[in-house]
Amino acid sequence: MFFKKLYFSVILTVFTVFSGSSQDYFLESKEPFNPEIPSPEVFLGYAIGEQHTRHDLIVAYFEKLAEISDRATIEVYGKTHEHRKLVMLSVSSHENLQNLNSLQESHLKFSNPNLSPTNYNEIPIFINLGYGVHGNEPSSSEAAMLVAYTLVASNSTEVLNYLKNAVVFIDPAINPDGRDRHTNWVNQLRANSLVSDPLDAEHNETWPRGRTNHYWFDLNRDWLLAVNPESIGKLNWYHKWYPNVVTDFHEMGTNSTYFFEPMKPIGSENPIMPKENYEDLNSLFAPYFSKALDSVGSFYFTKEAFDGTYPGYGSSYPDLQGGLALLFEQASSRGLIQDTEFEKITFPFTIRNQYVSSFSTLKAAVENKEYLRKYQQNFFKSTQLKFPKNSTVAYEFGDSFDKNRTKYFIDKLLIHKIKVFKNGDKFVVPLNQPQKRMVQTVFETYNKYRDSVFYDASAWSLNNFYNMPSRALKNVTLGEELNDTKDLVQVSKVDKTAYSYILDWDDYNSAAALYFFQSQGIKVASAFKPFTIITTEGLKKFNYGTIMIPVSKQKKSSIEVYEIVKNAQEKFDVPIYAVNSGFSSVGIDLGSNNLKAIKKPKAAILIGEGVNSSEAGEVWHLLDTRIHMPITKIRINSFSRASLEKYNTIVMVSGNYNYLDSLQIGKLKRWVSSGNTLITIAGASNWVIDKKIVKENLTKSPKKDSLVERLPYVDASENNGRERLGGAIFEVDLDVTHPLGFGYRSNILPIYKNNSVFLSPSKNAYSTVAKYASNPHIDGYISNKNLEENLKPSASLIVSSLGQGSVIMFADNPNFRGAWYGTNRLFYNALFLGSEISVPRN
Numbered sequence: 122m123f124f125k126k127l128y129f130s131v132i133l134t135v136f137t138v139f140s141g142s143s144q145d146y147f148l149e150s151k152e153p154f155n156p157e158i159p160s161p162e163v164f165l166g167y168a169i170g171e172q173h174t175r176h177d178l179i180v181a182y183f184e185k186l187a188e189i190s191d192r193a194t195i196e197v198y199g200k201t202h203e204h205r206k207l208v209m210l211s212v213s214s215h216e217n218l219q220n221l222n223s224l225q226e227s228h229l230k231f232s233n234p235n236l237s238p239t240n241y242n243e244i245p246i247f248i249n250l251g252y253g254v255h256g257n258e259p260s261s262s263e264a265a266m267l268v269a270y271t272l273v274a275s276n277s278t279e280v281l282n283y284l285k286n287a288v289v290f291i292d293p294a295i296n297p298d299g300r301d302r303h304t305n306w307v308n309q310l311r312a313n314s315l316v317s318d319p320l321d322a323e324h325n326e327t328w329p330r331g332r333t334n335h336y337w338f339d340l341n342r343d344w345l346l347a348v349n350p351e352s353i354g355k356l357n358w359y360h361k362w363y364p365n366v367v368t369d370f371h372e373m374g375t376n377s378t379y380f381f382e383p384m385k386p387i388g389s390e391n392p393i394m395p396k397e398n399y400e401d402l403n404s405l406f407a408p409y410f411s412k413a414l415d416s417v418g419s420f421y422f423t424k425e426a427f428d429g430t431y432p433g434y435g436s437s438y439p440d441l442q443g444g445l446a447l448l449f450e451q452a453s454s455r456g457l458i459q460d461t462e463f464e465k466i467t468f469p470f471t472i473r474n475q476y477v478s479s480f481s482t483l484k485a486a487v488e489n490k491e492y493l494r495k496y497q498q499n500f501f502k503s504t505q506l507k508f509p510k511n512s513t514v515a516y517e518f519g520d521s522f523d524k525n526r527t528k529y530f531i532d533k534l535l536i537h538k539i540k541v542f543k544n545g546d547k548f549v550v551p552l553n554q555p556q557k558r559m560v561q562t563v564f565e566t567y568n569k570y571r572d573s574v575f576y577d578a579s580a581w582s583l584n585n586f587y588n589m590p591s592r593a594l595k596n597v598t599l600g601e602e603l604n605d606t607k608d609l610v611q612v613s614k615v616d617k618t619a620y621s622y623i624l625d626w627d628d629y630n631s632a633a634a635l636y637f638f639q640s641q642g643i644k645v646a647s648a649f650k651p652f653t654i655i656t657t658e659g660l661k662k663f664n665y666g667t668i669m670i671p672v673s674k675q676k677k678s679s680i681e682v683y684e685i686v687k688n689a690q691e692k693f694d695v696p697i698y699a700v701n702s703g704f705s706s707v708g709i710d711l712g713s714n715n716l717k718a719i720k721k722p723k724a725a726i727l728i729g730e731g732v733n734s735s736e737a738g739e740v741w742h743l744l745d746t747r748i749h750m751p752i753t754k755i756r757i758n759s760f761s762r763a764s765l766e767k768y769n770t771i772v773m774v775s776g777n778y779n780y781l782d783s784l785q786i787g788k789l790k791r792w793v794s795s796g797n798t799l800i801t802i803a804g805a806s807n808w809v810i811d812k813k814i815v816k817e818n819l820t821k822s823p824k825k826d827s828l829v830e831r832l833p834y835v836d837a838s839e840n841n842g843r844e845r846l847g848g849a850i851f852e853v854d855l856d857v858t859h860p861l862g863f864g865y866r867s868n869i870l871p872i873y874k875n876n877s878v879f880l881s882p883s884k885n886a887y888s889t890v891a892k893y894a895s896n897p898h899i900d901g902y903i904s905n906k907n908l909e910e911n912l913k914p915s916a917s918l919i920v921s922s923l924g925q926g927s928v929i930m931f932a933d934n935p936n937f938r939g940a941w942y943g944t945n946r947l948f949y950n951a952l953f954l955g956s957e958i959s960v961p962r963n
């Protein structure tokens with residue numbers, strides 16, 4: 122029976138691929154259709170499932186629907202890095218769309234904890250069908266076109282009922298840049314005689330593949346971090362609508378079947394998300410999905426996999442906003458047709474499952490309208506519950522040494538509609554507010570788990586990402602509410618001087634200002650010791666790493682230098698001071714040998730097959746978007762013909778560098794030895810040690826007992842998963858007098874670890890810049906074994922000399938997901954000061 126059913130559905134789909142003349146395979150249950158509305162097939166000139174559809178055509182089709190139908194309107198909610206439009210098609214009955222503003226107003230009353238409307242059934246339910254966050258999981262965006270067509274053109278009783286009782290917001294492609302990267306790949310390699318062999322190039326994209334966006338970021342991690350325009354646009358849209366139900370359609374391995382929720386239970390013991398969400402709501406919806414998939418003969422699984430613990434997924438963030446977010450995963454055909462362990466899986470077959478699940482979502486939402494509205498209302502009401510005595514009622518934060526980093530942190534809070542108040546120098550976030558659960562998400566840390574295997578990160582306390590000094594308050598004075606951060610950073614305008622300008626290195630934006638100076642041909646020096654000096658604004662104390670511009674030593678006139686300095690200050694809002702005398706009142710004078718001239722970085726990064734594209738993308742994104750510095754992306758297979766003399770800094774991230782043979786490794790070593798800087802991140806730090814490019818070691822695990830305990834076979838994957846470090850936050854002890862630690866005021870620094878790179882502290886007393894603290898756990902899951910045997914004895918950041926140059930080894934990724942503002946500074950220091958770091962003798 123099992124085989125027969127599957128066989129039948131597969132045969133049917135193959136037939137449809139070849140016939141290509143009709144979309145009945147998808148649409149027949151929704152007849153009759155308005156003939157005046159073009160189907161995707163009529164509009165595109167090919168049937169859905171016959172080839173992969175380019176993003177601009179998806180947008181054009183949606184624009185067409187909005188133009189000719191009174192059931193649809195379209196909105197552009199953002200633009201991608203590559204300037205593709207992010208669109209949302211709103212579909213409902215003509216009457217609902219005409220009254221959309223007042224419906225929105227009534228709908229939003231349910232998410233206002235101070236109001237208590239009871240007209241649960243009078244307002245249509247708000248549903249957001251989101252498709253294609255991963256660009257190379259192509260079935261869902263094709264299904265989006267069929268769903269839009271069906272809703273706009275079908276006059277079946279079923280569809281008319283949905284239109285009356287729901288407003289459906291269709292986002293056909295959350296990640297257009299990745300989508301087109303994959304679409305173009307498949308379309309250029311597909312043949313007229315379809316090739317189902319999984320080894321065919323059509324099914325195997327080259328690096329970096331289409332999953333991620335322009336900078337190779339996984340947008341399905343970015344809902345919380347809001348680093349990319351795709352997520353920022355979506356969040357701005359989201360907080361205007363608070364949909365009751367949100368879908369997130371994906372694809373998984375070709376040999377799998379289909380997945381819908383419930384997922385594995387939430388990993389943390391005290392999840393912020395209400396239990397009703399993943400218990401009651403999911404069990405309410407699941408029968409709709411199973412029934413619909415059974416009816417088309419599709420197989421599926423639930424409960425065994427995926428967890429919604431991390432709040433930055435498309436299938437978890439809406440759960441923290443009083444909605445129900447739903448994850449769907451379809452086995453991928455990737456290209457048009459592919460062999461599986463059973464038979465062949467076709468593109469139309471995968472599209473049909475997503476189409477079927479889209480409509481069962483609509484059915485479930487409409488039939489449970491009242492329940493979902495009450496749920497959302499209770500969700501927001503529960504944020505107003507009285508606090509027990511002596512509990513935390515607010516968080517206070519702020520870093521007066523780094524106003525821009527503080528501002529960026531506040532920007533992140535505001536995008537999640539967290540209320541922030543300014544009270545003197547400090548900022549306050551009360552827990553008593555509709556976004557209480559987001560406040561908890563940002564500030565609370567966890568160490569108790571019901572499960573030990575996480576699908577992704579188990580730590581996401583954003584205040585640690587930003588290294589933001591903060592504390593919990595038992596009572597609170599709020600101060601004035603911030604609506605935006607426009608005027609938050611006020612720097613006093615720098616005076617003109619003929620002697621010297623001083624740039625405070627403590628500010629996050631100073632790295633961008635420094636590169637701006639260097640790119641304008643200004644020579645600068647970095648202070649390797651602190652000093653206190655009279656500026657035109659009075660006596661100022663400057664930290665390690667302060668940047669000094671000696672005016673008379675420039676090739677430009679003092680007026681030209683002033684213009685550049687003023688310009689940098691206006692661009693980056695950085696603290697810059699003018700001084701008229703080099704004599705300090707404390708510490709080094711401005712002519713000291715401890716003010717070291719620093720070189721402009723000429724950077725390259727190795728990329729390509731085998732390299733971790735996320736880590737590489739994070740470096741590219743940081744330099745390109747935050748400090749506006751070009752970086753050459755060298756494919757590993759071009760390394761042998763690269764003239765390395767053009768660069769003084771090379772970055773290597775985790776990856777497989779087997780392509781670099783001993784000849785290439787020798788070339789790299791010679792280049793470092795002649796005075797250049799190699800920065801290695803995570804796995805690449807292992808690699809330089811393995812290849813003996815540096816004389817450092819990895820920590821050795823204690824020898825295992827020869828007697829192995831017998832364990833149940835079924836537990837193997839759970840047991841092995843337990844030792845994986847999915848992503849957690851630890852405290853390191855940083856040497857703030859080391860150039861790599863410049864600009865930090867405290868030796869305590871939170872870092873993010875999601876690997877098993879454990880570096881031995883160096884034998885050189887001055888090389889271990891950051892070591893894990895004696896009690897390092899801050900947030901997230903780590904097994905006791907990993908913590909005690911591997912992490913505690915190891916180092917997070919070491920630097921090693923090689924000839925005249927140095928190798929800077931990060932065990933942990935300082936640029937994780939573009940969101941680690943707190944540790945970016947370590948990387949900036951490596952980039953700008955690397956050439957000035959010499960390792961003293963023991």
Ligand SMILES: [Zn+2]
Nearest residue numbers: 255258371372
């Ligand atoms: Zn996916």
